[in-house]
Amino acid sequence: MATDMTLIWFSGSPPCWRVMIALEEKNLQGYNQKLLDFLKGEHKSQEVLDINPRGQLPAFKHGNNILNESYAACLYLEEQFKSQGTRLIPMAAPEQALTYQRMFEGTNVLKNTNVIYYEWKFPEGERHDSSLKRHREALTAELKLWEGYLEKLGAGSYLAGKNFTLADVVVFPCIAYVFRFGLSEKNYPRLAGYYGLLKERPSVKTSWPKNWLETPQAEDKLKDI
CATH class of the missing domain: 1.20.1050.10 (Glutathione S-transferase Yfyf (Class Pi); Chain A, domain 2)
Structure with a gap:
């Protein structure tokens, strides 16, 4: 269970979705998550700005580690949980x-x-x-x-x-x-x-x-x- 992880996201956002797929592939279910509404401007809330000063999503935390770029988050998850779930970076x-x-x-x-x-x-x-x-x-x-x-x-x-x-x-x-x-x-x-x-x-x-x-x-x- 990934209870020390938090993902704040939009539904239908490719950057948010790729982090969610990576979490699933690494068997990291059970993370904390919050779905926001883009049309209501919820991504500019103080809650998001405290994690990501750019006011963009996804906003992702693992413990005290913050990764708000989706590529960075996916690479981090693969590296930190290399032996868990699907291996996403081939050896060859x-x-x-x-x-x-x-x-x-x-x-x-x-x-x-x-x-x-x-x-x-x-x-x-x-x-x-x-x-x-x-x-x-x-x-x-x-x-x-x-x-x-x-x-x-x-x-x-x-x-x-x-x-x-x-x-x-x-x-x-x-x-x-x-x-x-x-x-x-x-x-x-x-x-x-x-x-x-x-x-x-x-x-x-x-x-x-x-x-x-x-x-x-x-x-x-x-x-x-």
Whole structure:
């Protein structure tokens, strides 16, 4: 039981979700957790600011150790609980190298999803058809890279090969995010297969965002990507 751990999180946030998947994979159930509402601005509360002065989530504590960057939290959990649960960093150099490469490369997926909240992120005077087109093309190019990576690895593969690794922990929530917003499985069959494979993994099913269970499909803003 991970009673000396605390996670403050948003439902549906890929950074929060990846920490929850890592906790499940390392058999660290029973941690203290608090679900906040982004729309109510609860992440700017004093409770959060005391842990994370940036007022961002996740906010994670293990004893007196604070890790508010989701990648840092996942790496920390793997290192501190290496012999517990799923080994998330492979021993073999080739698979380890690919795990790290795909992990950090995965930040580009979420970074290129501006098209989903284009109207919200950009003031009306800064919105232009050419700008929206550029964001759509950037996301398309990014997703095609990942489609190609999975095609090269073959059907049924994870992001770094035949084993589930920390690369999957941190990148899968981003892949799930784009499918939630209507990404075409027909246009990205390898990504769709990967998404279907990981949806059934116990750590993913257990930590599936609560609001996604209530509304399985969001707006289909990515159907033509």
